[in-house]
Amino acid sequence: MADKEKTHIExxxxxxxxxxxxxxxxxxxxxxxxxVKIRLAGKRxxxxxxxxxxxxxxxxxxxxxxMDDLIQADAEKKNAVAKEFEERLKEKPEYLPEDxxxxxx
Numbered sequence: 720m721a722d723k724e725k726t727h728i729e730x731x732x733x734x735x736x737x738x739x740x741x742x743x744x745x746x747x748x749x750x751x752x753x754x755v756k757i758r759l760a761g762k763r764x765x766x767x768x769x770x771x772x773x774x775x776x777x778x779x780x781x782x783x784x785x786m787d788d789l790i791q792a793d794a795e796k797k798n799a800v801a802k803e804f805e806e807r808l809k810e811k812p813e814y815l816p817e818d819x820x821x822x823x824x
Contacts, residue, residue: 739766 727740739749747768749755756769784792816822 725742727743729737729740731737743766744750747755747766749768754769754771756767758765758767
């Protein structure tokens with residue numbers, strides 16, 4: 720099934736600059752520093768994200784956390800939540816008039 724075609728009308732600014740809409744940048748996974756391949760066929764122009772060396776992007780990706788790091792982060796989060804729970808148990812609860820059983824009689 721083909722993707723639904725969308726049209727964007729953008730003005731050409733001084734120097735031939737065209738602002739690409741956020742939706743286009745997202746679809747092509749473009750951000751500053753990445754390259755765009757522009758193809759001209761008659762009066763039709765197509766844009767594609769250009770990846771000169773696909774392995775260079777892979778090598779520069781952030782390192783994924785190890786299983787030990789994930790387990791440690793989870794344990795730290797559990798301890799923090801347990802500590803917060805214990806502290807909140809020490810707080811004196813606030814009672815509103817409607818919390819009293821006779822209020823609704």
